[in-house]
Amino acid sequence: MNFDDTPEEAAFRAKVRAWIDANAPKHLETELRRAAFASSGVVSEDPVVASKAWQKKKAAAGYACLNWPKEYGGGGFSPIERVIWSQEEGPYASLSSLFGIGHGMCGPTVMTWASEEQKRRLLPPLVSGEEVWCQLFSEPASGSDLAGLRTRAEKAADGSGDWIINGQKIWTSGAHRSDWGLLITRTDPDLPKHKGLTMFFLSMKSPGIEIRPIKQANGDANFNEVYFTDVRIPDAQRLGAVNQGWEVSLTTLMNERLSIGSGMPTGFPELFNFCLEAEIDGRPAIEDSRVRSRLATYAVRASGLKYTGMRAITALSKGQIPGPENSIGKLVAGSTMQETAMFALELQGEAGMLTGAAAEFAGRFQAMLLRSPATRIEGGSDEILRNIIAERVLGLPGDIRVDKSVPFRDIPTRGRAD
Amino acid sequence: MNLDFSDDQKLLKDQLRRFLADRCPPATVRAVLEGPAPFDRPLYQGLAELGVLGAAVPEAYGGLGLGRLELCILAEELGRALAPVPVSSSIYLAAEFLLAAGSEAQKSAWLPKLVSAEAVGTFALAERAGRVTPKAIQCRVEGGRLRGVKVPVADGEAADLAVVAARTEPGDGAGGVSLFLVDLGSSGVKREAVDNIDPSRKQAKITFDGVAAEPLGAAGEGWEIVRKVIDRAAVLMAFEQVGGADRALEMGRDYALDRMAFGRQIGSFQGIKHMLADMYVSATLARSNAYYGAWALAAEAAELPVAAATARVSATQAFQHCAKNNIQVHGGMGFTWAFDCHLYYRRSNALALALGSLSEWEDRLVEQLRRQNAAPAAA
Incomplete structure (x- = not known):
């Protein structure tokens, strides 16, 4: 204990600390630390350029995708060394959020299911940030019920063995900035829903792809709709067997859980600092017993x-698998962030309605309030x-389940008649 | 970094779990709950024979001199089994008061008896309803004689020794509070059992009418010592609560798997599943916070006040949450005397008040975080 x-x-920590100190983009440190919620915080230059520059530098030194094998561009380090790195990277870590889906989900899936030649082609530029990936899973009618997806992949009529994709994906983070996508499709609607799916990867520059940003409830547009009209994918870009897509998707989803120790934001440190500064009846808010009770619960x-x-x-350091x-x-961080944001606004009284520069703490809690519903939905x-x-x-x-063993095409799609 | 118990400590945990499964089944808890015995004496004697009561007491005083992590393990298993024994009163509190403030003679006289279960100690603090503040301490010691009433006192009927907080200076201030050791066999001590929500652990009212009282620690430092010892005891109490929360969650889970309704296991309904998932979340957060407390306790870390309050608030919430929803999962059967759900519900609500209520600990947590925040950054 x-x-x-x-x-x-300790030796590894000292080494990476020295390397970060010598190599990090220190001119961005202040704005990274001041980052409003859910953005990298970079405003003085193009945030994508800044992210890619830091990623490339890290990859060259072996500090990108630390626990991936070296032959695929990773660092070949242990899971614990990866945790130590993430503790030391501090404010610069938010520069890597652009690559989060690719490194956390697409990469491990490619590593498990792609051919050796494909891995050597695809993984190193994913590590170094030269190529960005997105994940094309959710659809308008299949979010939590992912296996209900309807985007079709059909064999091309020309006998080439290629697949022709038609359909629509949604909630695709970063699709507009991505080079590659990991795509799950339905190849056999006559089979039960989990049995007729197939996974592919494809270039996001393929003809027939149309990307439309979604204006979100908080006014930002980080997610997209992606439309596929007769998009052609070579059979060589299939991951796993035809109709084995559900099993392949589980690799992707399992890897989400490996990103432990990174710590999801709860809003508590910000709320605590706010309560030190805010006043109720001329006294610091933190001295109010109602405030204390709420703070203790979030703490x-x-x-x-x-x-x-x-x-x-x-457990990881003892070789146990998360x-x-x-x-x-x-689950805990998402709802806590929503509650801390609401409570901070409550303490601001009517001024809590204000946003942006006019608001307390530069509108940080208002931004948290408006973004937090998404945290409770995305990624499960x-x-x-x-x-x-x-x-x-x-x-x-x-x-x-009423839908598990019937042919997919027989599953009802409307809740009630018009 | 290693936020876990050692292999030896885990062996101790397995040993204690087997021992308690054998010696403290629910029937043992019920015997104390429904009967006149102040606690289960054979069980308590058995724990003493295992040596665990003296885990944190130096060998010179009859203990094992291991450390407080072993006490954390003991506490979790006692909480899980709802053990009807006075370990919290005698070991987490009386023995810790002696270790924190006792003279050599006091430690030599009492610690060997406490760890061998030859004697039982307790701590007498509260005098009336409401928060216990220095102002609320009105028992007085004048000329070495203690006068006043303490209620509730855990294990007060069975205890041989009490650490008593009493006023030695007039007024309301913390500086006028001192601690005393009182032999409860002395003349002038009147004890009465008082009913409480968890009769598997007994409470008493003790009236002191000019009883001989021996100073424990320096005069006027009583409140400070109380805070220090309560922080330590709070971590141990949090482990009892974590053990209880885990068991209540397991009971709910098991019942949800066994009970059929509407032609299916009730555990297949999301209303039940999500309730159990939320209980798991509370219990897990509480366990992790308790481990933080255990580290601070064992390392005698400067942040013990923050860690103790964190562990305590989290464990109180978790045990109450799991115990009340365990009844809910059981439905009507959960509200019968025959089912064990109410034993956990009773214990969770009694432990939530022992050593200070949730709101007191919330208050203390925020105050300590504020101090830590104002102090130069710790390592």
Whole structure:
């Protein structure tokens, strides 16, 4: 029971700290630290250019995708060394968010299912940030129910063996900036829903792809709709067997959980600092007993997540594989962030309605308030995460399914008649 | 970094779990709950024979001299089994008060008896409803004689020794509070059992009418010592709560798997699944916060006040949450005397108040975070 590094860990920490100190884009540090919620914070230059520059430098030194094998551009480091790196990278880590989907989900899927030749072609530029990936999974009618997707892949009539894609994806983060996409499609609607899916990767510059940004409820546009009209994909870009796509997708989703120890934001440190400065009746807000009660509740959630992460890292260092229990991170952090934002606004009184420069703390809590509903939905909604905990951690039975063993084309699509 | 117990400590945990499964089944808890015995004496004696009561007491005083991480493990298992024994009163509190402030003679006289279960100690603080503040301490010691009433005192009927907080200076201030050791066999001590929400752990009212009281620690430093020892005890109490929360969650999970309704296991309904998932989340956060407390306790870290309050707030929330929803999962059967759900519900609500209520600990947590924030950054 200690928070000390082993001598080897301490040596690695000292080495990466020195490297970061010598190589990080220090001219961006102030704006990175001041980042408004859900952006890298870079304003003085093109944020994509800044992200790619830092990523390229890290990759050249072996500090990008630290635990990936060296032959695919990774650093060949242990999971613990990767955690130490992420602790040391500090404010510069937000520059890597552009590559999060690619490194966290697409890369591991390619590593498991692609040919050796494809891995050597695709992975190194993914590591170095020269090529950006997106994940084309969700559809308008299949979010939580991913296996209900309807984008079709059909064999080309010309006998080339190519596949022709038609359909629509949605909520695709960064599609407009991506070079490659990981795409799951339906290849056989006569099979039950999980059995007729196939996975591909494709160039996002392929003819027939149209990308439309979605204006979100908070006014930003980070997500996209992606339309496919007769898009052609060579059969060589299939990952896994035809109709094995569900199994392939599980590799992608499993890898989400490996990104432990990074710590999802809860808004608690910001709220605490705000309560030190804000006043109620001429007294610091933090002295008010109602404020204290709320702060304590958020404090133990933030602390509980922090030490749950440390317990997971401890298990990892002993060679244990992280499991579905790590689903609690986003489940707790997402709703806590929404609550801390609402509470900060409440303490601001009517001025809590203001946003931007006129608002307290430069509108940080207002931005959190407006963004936080998405955190509770993206990457597994609160309800899906509770199902995962209930079924895969506690061992409770799955839902009784009416759609699991019938042909996909027979599953009803309308809730009620017009 | 290693936020986990050692292999030896995990072996101890397995050993204690087997011992308690054998010696403290629910029937043992119910015997104390429904009967006149102040606690289960054979069970308590058995724990003493295992040596665990003296885990944190130096060998010179009859202990094992291991450390407080072993006490954390003991606490979790006791909480899980709802053990009807006075470990919190006698070990987390009385023995810790002696270790923190006792003279050599006091430690030699009492610690060997406490760890061997030959004697039971307790801590007498509260005098009336409401938060216990220095102002609320009105028992007085004048000329070495203690006068006043303490209620509730955990294990007050069975205890041989009490650490008593009493006023030695008039007024309301913390500086007028001192600690005393009182032999409860002395003349002038009147004890009465008082009913409480968890009769598997007994409470008493003790009236002191000119009882001989021996100073424990320096005069006027009583409140300071109380805060220090309560921080330590809070971590241990948090482990009892974590153990109880885990067991309540397991009971709910097991029932949801066994019980059929509408032609299916009730655990297949999302209303039940999500409730159990939320219980798992609370219990997991509480366990992680308790490990943080355990580290601070064992390392005697400067941030113990923050860690103790964090562990305590989180564990109180988790045990109450899991125990109340365990009844909910069980439906009507959960509200019968025959099912064990109410034992956990009772214990969770009693432990939530022992050592100070949730709102007191919330207050203390924020105050300590504020101090830590104002101090130069710690490592």
